[in-house]
Amino acid sequence: MYWGDDIMKLNYKRTILIGLAFMSICSFWQFYDNEIPKILTYHYGLGETYTGVIMALDNVLALFMLPLFGALSDKAETRIGKRMPFILAGTALSSVLLFTLIYVAHVSSNLALFIAILLFLLVSMGTYRSPAVALMPELTPAVHRSKANAIINLMGTLGAVYTLVMIKLLLKSAENEADTNYIPLMLSLVIFMVLTVLILFIAIPENKLIKQVREGVEDFDGEGGLISKELAEADVNASDGSVKEVLTKDVRKSMSFLLMSVFLWFTAYNAVTTAFSRYVTEVWDLHNGAYADCLMVATVAAVLSYLPIGVVSAKIGRKLTILSGIALMIMCYLAASFMQSFSPVMNFYFAIIGVGWAAINVNSYPMVVEMGRSSVLGKYTGLYYTFSMAAQVFTPIFSGFLLEHVSYRTLFPYAVVFSTLSFITMIMVKHGDTKPRKKKSILENFDVDD
Secondary structure, three states: OHHHHHHHEEEOOHHHHHHHHHHHHHHHHHHHHHHHHHHHHHHHOOOHHHHHHHOOOOHHHHHHHHHHHHHEEEEEOOOOOOOHHHHHHHHHHHHHHHHHHHHHHOOOHHHHHHHHHHHHHHHHHHHHHHHHHHHHHEEEEOHHHHHHHHHHHHHHHHHHHHHHHHHHHOOOOOOOOOHOHHHHHHHHHHHHHHHHHHHHHHHHHHHHHHHHHHHOOOOEOOOOOOHHHHHHHHHHOOOOOOOOOOOOHHHHHHHHHHHHHHHHHHHHHHHHHHHHHHHHHHOOOOOOOOOOOHHHHHHHHHHHHHHHHHHHHHHHOOHHHHHHHHHHHHHHHHHHHOOOOOHHHHHHHHHHHHHHHHHHHHHHHHHHOOOOOHHHHHHHHHHHHHHHHHHHHHHHHHHHHHHHOOOOHHHHHHHHHHHHHHHHHHHHHHOOOOOOOOOOOOHHHOOOOO
């Protein structure tokens, strides 16, 4: 397909294939978040504090690695593309290290060796997350990046679901948790990660598709206008670096406010999702996993909202969609802060929170990369993740301090404050809000995507 002729259509099949890399990544992180703490606690006998420190390593490493490898992939020029070498090499190395990690846990009680391999595995995973995510905006017309990002998020969710299903089917807990056999589960993950990325590599010829985009696309400037074909090509073809990053003062200002917003809304949301399990026990005296229903409702609501929100964003714009999502979350956080005991209405609040979070998630990353040229998509992908990860390092510490030394009832007001701040900073963002062109005729509104 010659993309220049289909600028107003999103190629769903291609977007789904691009999402295979993120699906592979999310399958691993679902395993990491759920099972590595259990291995550290039950097999190696670590306490909660040290387990928490080790589990936080991925976020700390991400602060440095994601922008670094995103920028490195921007500069890469190979026969198979800019991003693909990082995706292939990172997946291969991570698969080998995951195999080694679980095998060592199975045959050895050497904690130092396990942690060393885990550290290398986390570094390996960090080498290709930004390049994998940057593949979507690089191969997607600007106006469709919100819808495409919705599909990428869905693919990531499917990857996480695959891991959960495999855990249920393959992970048989021994009488003693320390003797649980993780090898079947590990093999299923390694095979899944390798197969999905191989399909991506075979089905997505990165260089060929980039060439089609550059030759045929009239790119959007992030404000509903059009960049000329010549300017797009100048950005692409510059080899001396002179046209690689042409950000005006106003665009840099918008970028700064947007990244501040990313940090602030992740600070609010992550505090609630990580501390809610303790909140329901300490404040509402609920036990036996009573918190799980609310978090599940939020997750399901977010997943069901991804595609509709992508469509809505194309109609009303990304910024307004994000602001609406933040407003919904603020109202629900505020209402929850006044609840003296648990009520089924909390499930409704969390459903709305999930929808609001989807509105933010689907649109914020495309807005960040919209402000950069095609030659620096990896760099801006890394910046986005740096600010989101920084929030996830900061908020458990700060909110945890308030919960422990002030009151557990500070949780929802805490979320209200940081969400409100993100709303204010988001208002200051003036760029990155691409909207589609008006149809030339009424009949074009009934055109169906391929």
